[in-house]
Amino acid sequence: MESTFAIIAEPNRRSILSLLAASECSVGELETQLRMPQSSVSKHLRVLREAGFVEARVEAQRRVYRLRPEPLMEVDEWLTPFRRFWTAHVDALERHLDRMDKTPETPTKGKKR
Amino acid sequence: MESTFAIIAEPNRRSILSLLAASECSVGELETQLRMPQSSVSKHLRVLREAGFVEARVEAQRRVYRLRPEPLMEVDEWLTPFRRFWTAHVDALERHLDRMDKTPETPTKGKKR
DNA sequence: GCTTCATATGCCCGTCAAGTCATATACAAG
DNA sequence: CTTGTATATGACTTGACGGGCATATGAAGC
Numbered sequence: 001m002e003s004t005f006a007i008i009a010e011p012n013r014r015s016i017l018s019l020l021a022a023s024e025c026s027v028g029e030l031e032t033q034l035r036m037p038q039s040s041v042s043k044h045l046r047v048l049r050e051a052g053f054v055e056a057r058v059e060a061q062r063r064v065y066r067l068r069p070e071p072l073m074e075v076d077e078w079l080t081p082f083r084r085f086w087t088a089h090v091d092a093l094e095r096h097l098d099r100m101d102k103t104p105e106t107p108t109k110g111k112k113r
Numbered sequence: 114m115e116s117t118f119a120i121i122a123e124p125n126r127r128s129i130l131s132l133l134a135a136s137e138c139s140v141g142e143l144e145t146q147l148r149m150p151q152s153s154v155s156k157h158l159r160v161l162r163e164a165g166f167v168e169a170r171v172e173a174q175r176r177v178y179r180l181r182p183e184p185l186m187e188v189d190e191w192l193t194p195f196r197r198f199w200t201a202h203v204d205a206l207e208r209h210l211d212r213m214d215k216t217p218e219t220p221t222k223g224k225k226r
Numbered sequence: 227g228c229t230t231c232a233t234a235t236g237c238c239c240g241t242c243a244a245g246t247c248a249t250a251t252a253c254a255a256g
Numbered sequence: 257c258t259t260g261t262a263t264a265t266g267a268c269t270t271g272a273c274g275g276g277c278a279t280a281t282g283a284a285g286c
Contacts, residue, residue, distance in 0.1 A: 009115075009116070009119040085134070085180060
């Protein structure tokens, strides 16, 4: 239902994902490590599963969950246009290019595109 | 109030951020480009501002908003532990390492920790 | 069969956030 | 000072989501 971003807005879900990034876990293991009621864990897992963040494999009565990368890749890609703002060395340059849009000003350094 | 992730869970806010990634904008410009009521834009900007995603500079009656990178950097950093899942070449290796944690080769036999 | 363990699901409730509309503030121009 | 423009804010409504609890499903073992 909700977007990838809404899914990871939930702190407990991010915790689950972090645990699964370390290794696969059963519901019970997550329940223990996160110290939260089992029903909550299951519900969050359902959301994560339906959004493609995790997948479950049945092992006897246990369901072992593992991470699936696609949705988080999507987030990573969304960040792309913003990275220029913190990739240090080009930072000043980019800000300048951005400002060019509004003010044709030349501080300290004569710069052209 | 809410975490960085909750802020960018809102689609309109992500749109605002994307626009600001391209260049600074006044509220009115955002209003036009996003085709949403001005009050909504202002409210989202307030949320973004208080969370450090944007900052405003006063220019006559206009407020020109610009992006601030810190919160998105935080998201970028949160992704770090997950990147190994999609950085292709090491992928198979990592999955193997992950699985090592659980089962060398023991089917149908559940084990306690 | 019944019982136990592991997980999923349904229901109810409180909370919180977003949208809408109206109004307030601030500045500029006449 | 009045009017118009630009933005912020307040009140209110609505709907979604998470937590808690009870219950259902299902597989394993007796």
